[in-house]
Amino acid sequence: MATIFTKIAQGEIPSYKCAENDEFYAFLDINPLVKGHTLVIPRREVDYIFDMEDDEIGRYQIFAKKVARAIKAAFPCIKVGEAVLGLEVNHAHIHLVPMQSEKDLNFANAKLKLEPAEMQEIADKIYAEFQKL
């Protein structure tokens, strides 16, 4: 059975798209730590990121780098943090989180509850910056 993130990448389940190419897809985390919290996934199903072959994980990180640059342009921050947990969804995903301090990358923090219109606005801003790269 397809994972929820495969369904998202295929458009079967809606998401707030931030960036994409043939191999990878980036969209807003539905329960963001901060505005701009984005997930980057491979379109193909692989559970554990460190099971990926070197060349694939290389392309994955290069794509994530571009998404991180787009996030930083859209949401000025000190740095964009990267985290891999994967304890909830068994489809590899990189969290990219714009940080004003180390506290922003604490997954135990309360998550933001944003209206759909604001989520769309955030995704559109990141998408627009990604197109410029």
Ligand code: 5GP
């Ligand atoms: P992890 O597997 O890294 O521990 O956590 C999974 C992350 O995916 C969480 O931050 C959660 O908010 C996010 N997430 C889970 N289900 C969905 C979903 O259906 N859509 C989106 N956009 N994010 C999701």
